[in-house]
Amino acid sequence: MKTFYLLLAQAGFSHAGLRFACSSISIQRLDPVVEPGNIPSSHVHQIVGGNAFNATMQGDIGEKGTCTTCAYTEDFSNYWTALLYFRHENGSYKRVPQYPNAQLGYEGQDAPDIKGGMTIYYTQKDxxxxxxxxxxxxxxxxxxxxxxxxxxxxxxxxxxxxxxxxCLQTILTRGFETPDFPKKPCPAGIMAIHHFPACWDGANLDSPDHQSHMYDTSLGQFREAGPCPASHPVRVPQVAYETMWQTQLFGDMWPGDGSQPFVWSFVDGRGYGTHADYMFGWKGDSLQRAMNDSCMFHACGSPGMQGVLKTQTVEEMNRCAIRNTVVEETEGWLDELPGQAMPMM
Incomplete structure (x- = not known):
């Protein structure tokens, strides 16, 4: 049975909570948090996680899925961000593919690639x-x-x-973060980073703006967050996403005037509008068990190593799929982005 975790060699990334891969489960215009019931939603998303994902998700989705694209088999959560596109000088667009985080590694050279997706973190301190x-x-x-x-x-x-x-100089580059898109070609692509707040009001599962029930004391870059305020006293896991975008594939098409050619699927070419959605779906008490265990990365569970969580192989992750509710062209060269007839700058 082919598996994909290696003990992480770099000391700076050798421990601290959960860190795992999720392959892609869908690329389509749905957003059950911000636009529940809208088919389609306003712009295209890349989604990973459990196969219960749909336009009107409610309740305990950990009990509704039958498979997940995440490494941990008890995680039926859904994680999503906008999709990244390359905008050609002629005005057409092409989807930028994702690639797996190299720091997760493989045990076997013949192990299959993770299908798109992203890396998910649940950290406690830093x-x-x-x-x-x-x-x-x-x-x-x-x-x-x-x-x-x-x-x-x-x-x-x-x-x-x-x-x-x-801006990834190599597949292992970390640090050197910017709040906007890199303004020059990146040799190994662009990594987009999303850290969620980790202080909860302890009462509301959601809020009208999907953010007010949370409070952010983080400093970014996985540094230790400040204490939670009295208004949001409950410390929850620090959830973060890393998505590796293969922007280097378009290096020979960089615009002649030197302008930055990458745009989010809602046609943001600066990058300030980057955003992400999270819907909890861990089965039973599995996430709480992991947090109580205080395990570190692979020690929480990986193929061939016992831990508090169960894992699956890359083949099993990649096999989990859903049928798209919104059927439209998101691949190839597009004259305009789905749902975006008038480009915004």
Missing amino acids: LLGNGDKYITAFPPGFRMTVGSPTTTSIANSSAQPGLAYT
Whole structure:
């Protein structure tokens, strides 16, 4: 049975909570948090996680799915961001593919590639330890967002230190984060980073803006967050996404005038509007068990290593799929992005 985890060699990434891959389950215009019931939603998303994903998700989705594209078999949560496109000088668009985080590694050279997707984190303190605070797992039905597609300036985006980009010089580059898209070609692509708030009001599973029930004390870059305020006293796991975009595939088509050619699927060419959605779906008490265990990365469970969580192979992750509700062209060269007839700058 082919598996994909290696013990992480780099000391700076050798421990601290959960860190795992999820392959893609869908690319389509649905957003059950911000636009529940809208078929289609306003712009295209890339989605990973459980196969219960649909336009009107409610309740305990951990009990509704039958498979997941995430490494941990008890995680039926859904995680999604906008899709990234390359905009050609002639005005057409092409989807930028994702690639797996190299730091997760493989045990066998013949192991299959993870199908798109992203890397998911649930940390407690920072990347060096779990700290001594009690971490409360999210309850069934919990959801939240971070960032906003309406953010158009550095002034607004600077208030969200957990949203950033790294111009990858190699597949192992980390740090050197910017709040906007890199302005020159990146040799190994662009990594988009989304850190969610980790202080909860302890009462509301959601809020009208999908953010007010949470409070952000994070400093970005997995640094230790400040204490939670009295208004949001419950410390929950620090959820973060990393998505590796293969922008280097378009290096020979970089515009002659040197302008930055990548845009989110809602036609944001600056990058300040980057945002992400989260819908909790861990089965039973599995996430709380992991948080109580204080395990570190692979020690929480990986193929061939016993842990508090169960894992699956890459083949099993990639096999989990759903049928798209919204059927439209998202691949190839497009004259305009789905749902975006008038480009915004």
